[in-house]
Each structure stands twice: as structure tokens, then as C-alpha cells.
Amino acid sequence: MQTLLAKRNRALDATHLRFHRERGDSGALHCFVLDCSGSMLSGKRLALAKGLVVALFDRAYRERAEVALVCFGGATAQVRREPGAAHWWNDRWLAPIGGGGGTPLALGVRTGANVLAKAARHQPSQRRFLWLLTDGRSPETPLRPDAADQIVIVDFESEAVRLGRCIKLAESWQADYRTAVSMTSA
Structure with missing residues (x-):
């Protein structure tokens, strides 16, 4: 449209060309909700999940998207990173995040939902993604x-006898379901 306005009634010339740069998914917010419960410590699942979060933050940086991080475990859920540009992220921030205790899944999801709802009030046109990284070991x-x-929903369950709660949750939420193995081997 801008090219046509610059051209007007004249013959098209290189000076009339106007470009619109595509900027990836800059209108997006990716909120990562990370299960830091005791069951995630088994088999180094939490370490794997942290590595995946770093990779996803890096991808968000390349796409110029915003990111947020919520960690839950024990009896708490905490916003560790308010929504903002991914370039402020640093994997050193993940190192001190420990694990242990129960799996307050509902509290973690509700905290992530609150982050997204607040963002929606400030930027209604922004696309909002919630990434739930968990082993689903919660009733x-x-x-x-x-x-x-x-x-x-990224499923970190790796026991021989699987409960399958992540896939059931994904079905009830009509969410994308992925296994940790498929995410880390891609």
C-alpha cells in the first residue's frame, strides 16, 4: 500500500518501493510454567527441563517474542521472570532454581494464567502461549x-508405569502434547 501511495500516478520507480519487515513472532508472549517438584529431580528431569527452557528462550529471542517464567514445587508457585524481552534471559538464572517437595500443579498453572491475564489487559492483541513442563505427578x-x-504441555514422565496425566490434561485443554524426548531430540 505504501509503495502505491509513493508511486501515485507516475511510472513505478525503485525510489517508490516501500518494504514491510516481518519480525517473527514479536507480538507473542511465551509463559513457561516449570515443575520443580521432587519427582522432577528423579532421572535428572528438572535438569533436562531447564535445558529445554534455555533453548526455548533462545528461540523466543530469535523471534523477538517476550517470555515469562513461573516455577512451582513444594507448596508454592513463583514468578521467576516477569514478561519481557528474551534477551535479558541468562542460563545462570536457571542454575539456582532447585527442586523438591510436592507438585502444586493447579497453583503453578493458576500463577501462569495470572501472568497471561495481566499481559492480556496491557496488550490485548498479543498472542499468548503457555508452556507447561511437568511430569504430571499430581492428582x-x-x-x-x-x-x-x-x-x-511437555511431558517429562519417564517411569516404566506411566500415569498418563499429561496427555489427559492436554486432551481436556485441547492443548498440544509433546514428550520431553521429542522436544530435546528435535
């Missing part, structure tokens, strides 16, 4: 976060 079935446009 809780949290409600689907309303402010999430898209949800991805």
Missing part, C-alpha cells in the same frame, strides 16, 4: 488458562 486437574491462545 490435581487444573482449569485451562483462559488467557492462553495456545498451550503446549
Whole structure:
């Protein structure tokens, strides 16, 4: 449109050309909700999940998207990174995040949902993604976060006898379901 306005009634010339740069997914917010419970310490799942978060933050940086991080475990859920540009992220921030205790899945999801809802009030046109990284070792079935446009559940369950709670949650939320193995081998 801008090219046509610059051209007007004249013959098209290189000086009339106007370009619109595509900027990846800069209108997006990726909120990562990381399970830091005791069960995630088994088999180094938490370490694997942290590595995946670093890789996803790096991808968000390349796409110029915003990121947020919520960690839950024990009896708490904490916003470790408020929404902002991914370039402020640093893998040294992940190192001190420990694990242990129970799996307050509903509290973690609700905290992530609150981050997305707040972002939706400030930037209604922004696309909002919730990434839930968990082994699903919780009897809780949290409600689907309303402010999430898209949800991805990354399943870290690796026991011989699987409970399958992550895939059930993904089905009930109509979310994308991925295993940790598929995410880390891609």
C-alpha cells in the first residue's frame, strides 16, 4: 500500500518501493510454567527441563517474542521472570532454581494464567502461549488458562508405569502434547 501511495500516478520507480519487515513472532508472549517438584529431580528431569527452557528462550529471542517464567514445587508457585524481552534471559538464572517437595500443579498453572491475564489487559492483541513442563505427578486437574491462545504441555514422565496425566490434561485443554524426548531430540 505504501509503495502505491509513493508511486501515485507516475511510472513505478525503485525510489517508490516501500518494504514491510516481518519480525517473527514479536507480538507473542511465551509463559513457561516449570515443575520443580521432587519427582522432577528423579532421572535428572528438572535438569533436562531447564535445558529445554534455555533453548526455548533462545528461540523466543530469535523471534523477538517476550517470555515469562513461573516455577512451582513444594507448596508454592513463583514468578521467576516477569514478561519481557528474551534477551535479558541468562542460563545462570536457571542454575539456582532447585527442586523438591510436592507438585502444586493447579497453583503453578493458576500463577501462569495470572501472568497471561495481566499481559492480556496491557496488550490485548498479543498472542499468548503457555508452556507447561511437568511430569504430571499430581492428582490435581487444573482449569485451562483462559488467557492462553495456545498451550503446549511437555511431558517429562519417564517411569516404566506411566500415569498418563499429561496427555489427559492436554486432551481436556485441547492443548498440544509433546514428550520431553521429542522436544530435546528435535
